[in-house]
Amino acid sequence: MEYEVNGTTIEADEEGYITNLGEWTNDLAGVIATAEEIDMTEEHWAVVNFLREYYEEYQIAPAVRVLIKSIKKSLGKEVGNNKYMYELFPYGPAKQACKIAGLPKPTGCI
Amino acid sequence: MEDDVKKFLYVNRKAPYGTIYALESLEVVLIGAAFDQDVSLAFLDDGVFQLTKSQDTKEIGVKNFSPTFRALGDYEVTKLYVEKESLDERGLTLDDLQEITWEDEDDDYEEKPSIRIVTRAEMADVMADQDVILSF
Amino acid sequence: MATLHTVNKSPFANQSLLSCLAHAKDGDTVLMIEDGVYGAASGTGLADAMVAMASRVALVALQPDLNARGIAAARLLDGVKTTDYAGFVELAASHDRTQAWL
Numbered sequence: 001m002e003y004e005v006n007g008t009t010i011e012a013d014e015e016g017y018i019t020n021l022g023e024w025t026n027d028l029a030g031v032i033a034t035a036e037e038i039d040m041t042e043e044h045w046a047v048v049n050f051l052r053e054y055y056e057e058y059q060i061a062p063a064v065r066v067l068i069k070s071i072k073k074s075l076g077k078e079v080g081n082n083k084y085m086y087e088l089f090p091y092g093p094a095k096q097a098c099k100i101a102g103l104p105k106p107t108g109c110i
Numbered sequence: 111m112e113d114d115v116k117k118f119l120y121v122n123r124k125a126p127y128g129t130i131y132a133l134e135s136l137e138v139v140l141i142g143a144a145f146d147q148d149v150s151l152a153f154l155d156d157g158v159f160q161l162t163k164s165q166d167t168k169e170i171g172v173k174n175f176s177p178t179f180r181a182l183g184d185y186e187v188t189k190l191y192v193e194k195e196s197l198d199e200r201g202l203t204l205d206d207l208q209e210i211t212w213e214d215e216d217d218d219y220e221e222k223p224s225i226r227i228v229t230r231a232e233m234a235d236v237m238a239d240q241d242v243i244l245s246f
Numbered sequence: 247m248a249t250l251h252t253v254n255k256s257p258f259a260n261q262s263l264l265s266c267l268a269h270a271k272d273g274d275t276v277l278m279i280e281d282g283v284y285g286a287a288s289g290t291g292l293a294d295a296m297v298a299m300a301s302r303v304a305l306v307a308l309q310p311d312l313n314a315r316g317i318a319a320a321r322l323l324d325g326v327k328t329t330d331y332a333g334f335v336e337l338a339a340s341h342d343r344t345q346a347w348l
Binding site: 054057058059060062063065066069070073 | 144177
Binding site: 131154155237241243245 | 344
């Protein structure tokens with residue numbers, strides 16, 4: 001599949017993960033989020049930005065339990081808990097948030 | 111269910127980019143970490159090359175996965191045994207390896223080193239102490 | 247608490263057999279399979295080291311792999327036993343763990 005952003009076509013795989021991580025922009029994140037039926041709030045962005053930083057540093061998207069543990073540490077337990085993260089990203093925080101962040105599907109995510 | 115916890119050792123004996131073994135090993139470790147077992151990693155022979163600093167794969171067209179070793183602590187993989195003789199034979203010391211740490215939640219999130227340098231005899235003891243050994 | 251070590255590469259191509267022997271504990275078994283069986287031949291540069299090991303670990307070579315490579319029984323090192331596929335399974339079952347030296 002593919003996304004249209006400001007007149008540019010961005011390639012993605014059949015599940016909607018973009019093919020070239022370098023093509024990611026904030027605008028693209030908004031377009032992917034819309035396709036996922038998510039209204040991006042400040043908390044959504046915090047998770048997406050965290051994922052991008054984690055990937056930049058470690059070259060992997062974290063597993064969901066690692067994501068939640070890390071978010072809890074950096075943003076507090078109001079955001080960093082299973083229930084709230086699933087409210088933000090109903091189809092799975094790691095899977096859906098990674099897609100919006102322009103990262104590959106997390107390792108170990110089936 | 112403490113009784114169900116087994117000791118798993120992932121043995122790494124290959125250099126990082128010449129074959130796919132090293133990357134495959136790391137991926138299995140990350141996936142396997144979800145099963146709450148007692149996991150250790152061993153690096154010996156050319157496997158010690160996986161942990162060296164300053165790897166830059168831009169021009170060979172493969173992913174540099176060396177930064178991922180620094181994420182292992184997040185996955186509660188905190189024991190990386192590195193064989194001293196293997197380092198010596200290759201002209202390496204601990205200073206040539208990346209700094210890899212884990213945060214001890216039970217000790218005020220103190221950063222502790224994950225790499226443990228062991229002699230060949232100690233490595234043999236580590237291996238003989240496992241329930242399951244996975245070789246890469 | 248013994249370990250079954252398997253070695254499947256020629257000792258003249260890489261260090262796996264040597265590394266295996268350097269880490270094996272007394273009472274362990276080293277099973278040579280595939281190209282690993284070249285390590286079981288006499289008259290090689292490794293023969294002395296192998297014979298010295300035979301006193302503390304059991305050295306075993308897989309007969310079908312010896313046959314395939316034309317390594318006759320007369321050429322085997324003293325102290326090396328041979329086994330078949332069923333024997334391989336027995337060894338795996340009778341040891342506490344198996345470690346493959348790739």
